[in-house]
Amino acid sequence: MKFTWFNLMPWPYLPDDFRKKYRSVWVDIPSSLYDPVKGHDVYNTYLDQLEYAETLGFDGIGVNEHHANGYGLMPSPNIMAATLSRRTKRAALVVLGNSIALYNPPIRVAEEFAMLDVLSGGRLVAGFPVGTSMDTNYVYGQIPALTREKYAEAHELIMRAWAADEPFAFNGRYTKLRYANCWPKPIQKPHPPIFIPGGGSVETYDFCLDHDYTYSYLSFTGYKRARQLMQGYWDRVAKRGKDDSPYRAGFAQTICVAETDQEAEKLYAKHVSYFYNRCLHVYPGFADAPGYRTVKTLQANALSQLTRASLEAFANLSWKDLVEGGHIIAGSPATVRERMQDLIKGLRVGNIFCLLHIGDMPDEKTRHSTKLFAEQVMPHLRDIWPEHAKDDRFWIHPMQKQPAPKTPVAMEAE
Amino acid sequence: MQSVLIDVGGGRSNVRVYQGGTGEPLLYLHGAGGLLADDPFLARLSERYRVFAPLLPGYEDSDGADNLHDMLDITLHCFDVMEALGLRRPILVGHSMGGMIAAEMAAVAPHEVERLGLIASAGLWLDANPIPDVFALLPYEWPGMLFHDVALGTRLLTSGLNMEDPKFMTEFLIQNAKRLGTAGKLLFPIPDRGLADRLYRVRARTVVIWGEADKLVVPAYGEAFRHRIKGADLVRIADAGHMVGYEKPDAVLSALARLQ
Numbered sequence: 110m111k112f113t114w115f116n117l118m119p120w121p122y123l124p125d126d127f128r129k130k131y132r133s134v135w136v137d138i139p140s141s142l143y144d145p146v147k148g149h150d151v152y153n154t155y156l157d158q159l160e161y162a163e164t165l166g167f168d169g170i171g172v173n174e175h176h177a178n179g180y181g182l183m184p185s186p187n188i189m190a191a192t193l194s195r196r197t198k199r200a201a202l203v204v205l206g207n208s209i210a211l212y213n214p215p216i217r218v219a220e221e222f223a224m225l226d227v228l229s230g231g232r233l234v235a236g237f238p239v240g241t242s243m244d245t246n247y248v249y250g251q252i253p254a255l256t257r258e259k260y261a262e263a264h265e266l267i268m269r270a271w272a273a274d275e276p277f278a279f280n281g282r283y284t285k286l287r288y289a290n291c292w293p294k295p296i297q298k299p300h301p302p303i304f305i306p307g308g309g310s311v312e313t314y315d316f317c318l319d320h321d322y323t324y325s326y327l328s329f330t331g332y333k334r335a336r337q338l339m340q341g342y343w344d345r346v347a348k349r350g351k352d353d354s355p356y357r358a359g360f361a362q363t364i365c366v367a368e369t370d371q372e373a374e375k376l377y378a379k380h381v382s383y384f385y386n387r388c389l390h391v392y393p394g395f396a397d398a399p400g401y402r403t404v405k406t407l408q409a410n411a412l413s414q415l416t417r418a419s420l421e422a423f424a425n426l427s428w429k430d431l432v433e434g435g436h437i438i439a440g441s442p443a444t445v446r447e448r449m450q451d452l453i454k455g456l457r458v459g460n461i462f463c464l465l466h467i468g469d470m471p472d473e474k475t476r477h478s479t480k481l482f483a484e485q486v487m488p489h490l491r492d493i494w495p496e497h498a499k500d501d502r503f504w505i506h507p508m509q510k511q512p513a514p515k516t517p518v519a520m521e522a523e
Numbered sequence: 524m525q526s527v528l529i530d531v532g533g534g535r536s537n538v539r540v541y542q543g544g545t546g547e548p549l550l551y552l553h554g555a556g557g558l559l560a561d562d563p564f565l566a567r568l569s570e571r572y573r574v575f576a577p578l579l580p581g582y583e584d585s586d587g588a589d590n591l592h593d594m595l596d597i598t599l600h601c602f603d604v605m606e607a608l609g610l611r612r613p614i615l616v617g618h619s620m621g622g623m624i625a626a627e628m629a630a631v632a633p634h635e636v637e638r639l640g641l642i643a644s645a646g647l648w649l650d651a652n653p654i655p656d657v658f659a660l661l662p663y664e665w666p667g668m669l670f671h672d673v674a675l676g677t678r679l680l681t682s683g684l685n686m687e688d689p690k691f692m693t694e695f696l697i698q699n700a701k702r703l704g705t706a707g708k709l710l711f712p713i714p715d716r717g718l719a720d721r722l723y724r725v726r727a728r729t730v731v732i733w734g735e736a737d738k739l740v741v742p743a744y745g746e747a748f749r750h751r752i753k754g755a756d757l758v759r760i761a762d763a764g765h766m767v768g769y770e771k772p773d774a775v776l777s778a779l780a781r782l783q
Contacts (some may be wrong), residue, residue: 136659247659250712254704255592282592394659398711400704407697 110453110490111504113169113203114162114479115361115462118155118189119180121469122147123387128424133392134179136247142179151182154472156189160196161476162465165483168504169201169234171462173306174208175241176248180388180468187221194229201505202229205306205325205462206236210256211249214284215263216291219270223295231296231507236325237264238306239313243391246398254400257312259283271300297506304359304460309338310406314345317357323460323503325359329389329423332362332452333435339456355453355494356503359460362452363467365439366481373439376474377467378428381437384468385423437467442485449486453493459503524565524574528584532603536587540608541576544569547783548613550605551576552621554645555657555706556665557583560683564618564768564775571776572614577604581705583698588705594716597709598627602635614782615727616640618768619740620706623718626748629729630721638782639727641748642775643740643765648715652743658703658711671736671764679769722751729755732778734763734770756781 120143124130131138159170172189175181183189190202202225207218218237226233239245239260246253262281266289269277276290295301303322307313317324324342328335339358346353365381367373431437438448453461465482466475492498524543531538541558543565549572551565557578558565568574579597580588591597601624605613615636617625622644629636648654660668670676685691709716729752733745742759749757758778763770 246711247656252711253658253707254588255708392659394661398658398707399700399702400707400711402700404697404701407693407700 110493111168111201111356111460112487112490113171113201113460113462114159114167115171115173115203115205115464116155116159116466117173117180117464118151118182119384119388119468120148120182121151121383123179123383123469127387128390131390133395134388134390135175135243136177136392136395138177138179148182155466156192158466158472158475158479159193162479162483163197163200165480166487167200167463167483169203170197171203171205173205173236174238174244176244178243180384187225190225190233191228194225194232197229197232200232201234202232203234203304203462204236205234205304205327206238208240208245208249209237209263209267210251210260211240211245212263214286215266216270216284216286216289218263219267219291220293222267222301223271223291223293226295226297226301227293229507231301232505233295233297233301234304234505235301236304236306237267237322239310242398242401243395246401247395252400253398256401257403268300271295296508302503302505309341310403311341311345312403312405314342315349318346318349318351321357321502323357323359325361325460325462326456327361327462329361329363329385329436331431331434331436331438332360332448332456335360335456339458343457353457354459354497354500354503355457356459356497356500358456358458359462360452360456360458361462361464362449363437363464364445364449364478364482365437365465365467366442366445366478366486367439368441368481370440370444373441374428377439377470377478380468380470380474381428381431381439382468385426385431385436388468389423442481445482445486446489449490450493453490459494459497459500524562524569524576529604529607531587531600531607535590535603536580536585536600538580538585538587538604538607539578539583540604541565541578542574544572544574546572548573548575548610550608550610550613550615552601552615552617552624553578553582554619554621554643555703555710556669557702559679559769563679564772567768567772567776568616571780575608575610575613577601577608579705581701588701591705591708594627594709594718595631597624598631601628602632612637614638614640614779616642616779617644618642619765620645620709620714622646623709623714623716626722626725626752627716627718629727630718630724633724633726636725636727639725639729639752640732640779640782641729642732643734643737643767644731644744644748645710645714645740646716646718647744647747647751648713648719649743649747652741654714654740655738656712657739658707668739669765671734671762671770675770676764676766679766719747719751722748723753725752728782730778730781731755731757732767732775733757733759734765734767735759735761736763737765737767739765
């Protein structure tokens with residue numbers, strides 16, 4: 110199993126009456142709610158946590174891209190990954206990812222990801238999301254019905270740019286480059302492992318299988334609700350005659366660990382509630398720009414998890430609802446171990462993106478939960494897929510010898 | 524009104540065309556929402572004209588939307604439809620997004636479009652009067668945005684729809700995504716594809732028709748079209764919103780009569 114410690118980087122100072130006063134945490138949330146001076150501490154605390162996770166043995170540390178979003182403060186995940194590349198040595202830098210249709214020209218992604226791979230000594234996991242409708246269409250103005258075509262073209266350009274040894278002419282509909290020429294090139298050959306975040310599009314399943322990319326389902330509704338979707342993916346894998354390595358799949362899960370189940374509620378309920386009630390308050394009009402999803406996907410009834418009904422449902426969920434419904438996995442190390450086994454086996458995933466910082470959770474609690482997970486949960490789950498232990502196709506291949514940093518970096522936090 | 528499915532552009536798309544009435548041929552281009560069930564405005568138009576109302580690809584069973592990427596593609600597609608219908612210089616009338624396309628056609632081929640009716644047309648952008656984001660509206664907000672008479676609007680927009688039936692809702696969402704998917708190529712995120720720079724080319728006798736209570740594309744846009752199209756008339760109609768043809772069909776018909 111590969112465990113990636115993931116931080117969405119939420120803004121922890123949304124007011125108590127946020128739901129009442131504002132219609133959305135995303136797209137048109139007023140930036141007056143952001144305070145850059147507090148933001149300085151927020152960023153640095155979050156980055157320290159990611160570095161701390163490496164010291165505890167997590168396989169990867171993860172960042173992602175959102176725009177105009179009160180629960181995702183990383184419009185540029187590459188800047189975050191760049192700071193981490195200098196202060197970590199071993200963990201994969203999981204950038205989940207760059208919304209490649211948004212970069213102009215998209216060879217910028219080939220360049221920046223190559224920079225990160227070189228800086229980190231070949232530790233980059235490159236994510237290529239199509240992007241949510243909120244980010245891609247509403248905030249970044251991409252035409253919904255053309256987004257997927259633009260994405261496909263950007264993907265082709267990036268992969269060709271990484272593979273090519275000579276400049277080439279790229280004549281796309283959206284990008285025309287006379288000299289497509291990627292400097293630098295990534296360390297990992299033929300390219301860094303590629304993860305595709307998906308939300309149930311049939312096309313995305315096939316895209317991952319065509320290229321042997323890892324399919325990652327990033328959901329906030331937890332593993333129980335993900336079964337049907339992931340089963341759809343594995344059915345597709347079987348139908349396409351591909352091997353069923355669990356490393357073809359990843360899943361994001363909100364996790365809270367404490368000494369006991371009761372203690373978990375006492376410590377974390379407030380912060381979990383902040384996330385589900387405040388951070389997931391997205392205006393339904395922004396959830397799904399018409400034309401963004403393909404008709405095939407709509408017909409498969411894979412409607413967005415951010416539909417009105419489910420959004421309203423989030424607001425009223427209690428700790429008990431969230432735990433019993435499997436939205437979150439929370440409790441003592443024993444409880445979490447057991448639930449994690451259900452998740453991993455039930456969804457057949459080799460990658461877990463662990464959401465251990467939640468909402469407005471303070472640093473001490475985040476580290477407490479993270480440490481318990483790393484020491485008392487993770488070791489018991491490591492070898493859950495023994496028959497695939499040697500499958501290294503979907504993970505990083507760092508360069509053999511790391512150059513010693515000029516200034517030794519203290520790796521022993523706490 | 525009868526409808527036929529015609530081949531356009533030699534296999535590039537199949538287009539559903541509603542047609543009926545007698546009189547001078549009139550090509551009607553619909554707005555982003557498409558036509559309504561038993562479209563009452565088309566019915567009124569057909570009392571005076573031989574009406575042809577093609578549906579853009581993505582609307583009902585008109586297909587070939589993947590071939591259309593931008594304003595020019597859609598403008599030429601509409602000329603292809605005209606050709607396929609055997610129409611020579613019909614009266615060209617467009618509502619909202621359809622007006623945007625009609626105006627573009629008149630600018631691109633000024634000798635092919637001699638009479639032009641623009642009803643609450645999209646296509647321009649005035650910073651002082653930003654057009655609301657129709658792609659972020661929820662279904663229940665539509666009647667208030669489109670109609671002066673909200674009760675009439677609600678009745679017209681929900682006629683034949685059963686929002687309580689989940690199966691129907693799925694199909695409705697699919698159709699909506701297809702319609703607005705096409706519309707987004709012209710209107711998302713800002714409904715401006717440079718028409719303002721090209722309107723100087725329009726030679727058609729033009730009448731610009733606006734509901735005074737239009738909340739979506741406010742009457743200032745009617746002034747802007749009148750100002751930019753040489754010799755255009757502007758007819759403002761009281762107590763009517765964006766769907767002026769459905770709220771005040773008589774007034775719209777008499778305004779269009781100026782094109783005779």
